[in-house]
Amino acid sequence: MPSPPPARHLLRAKDLVDVRFAEPLTVVDMAAAAGLSRAHFSRAFAATFGESPHAYLQTRRLERAAAMLRNTDRSVADICMSVGLSSVGSFTTSFTKAFGKTPTAYRASFPPAHVYAWVPACVLRVYHRPAPTSRVAKTAQGKKTAGSDGS
Secondary structure: OOOOOOOHHHHHHHHHHHHHOOOOOOHHHHHHHHOOOHHHHHHHHHHHHOOOHHHHHHHHHHHHHHHHHHHOOOOHHHHHHHOOOOOHHHHHHHHHHHHOOOHHHHHHOOOOHHHOOOOOHHHHHHHOOOOHHHOOOEOOOOOEOOOOOOO
């Protein structure tokens, strides 16, 4: 029998972490998002998701740092600070435990970031829109206008 889905209030707290991981979040902030006391929230979160709220936050930060190491040329210290961590030493230790390599060695195991052509999302949206000629323009009388037949 499949397990029941997590309660919505716990998902609100998890979503808060997913969106605001780079901010100085505390378990109290997450508990407030869920509408629970700190102790009850911590127990319920761990029972539902299999890890403590703090461990989940740390995991999200490390996953984001790993993506930044793969896809950017930013320094390790800059990445550390941008994901919400304040100590490069602690970041390196936690990253090594999670990924089995130091951040620098992890970055070296991937092609350099400059080989990827990064395209901003706004540019992608423009090129994935249908061409203006695919829309049918009509006059007030309902007739097609010249050049709007899709050719």
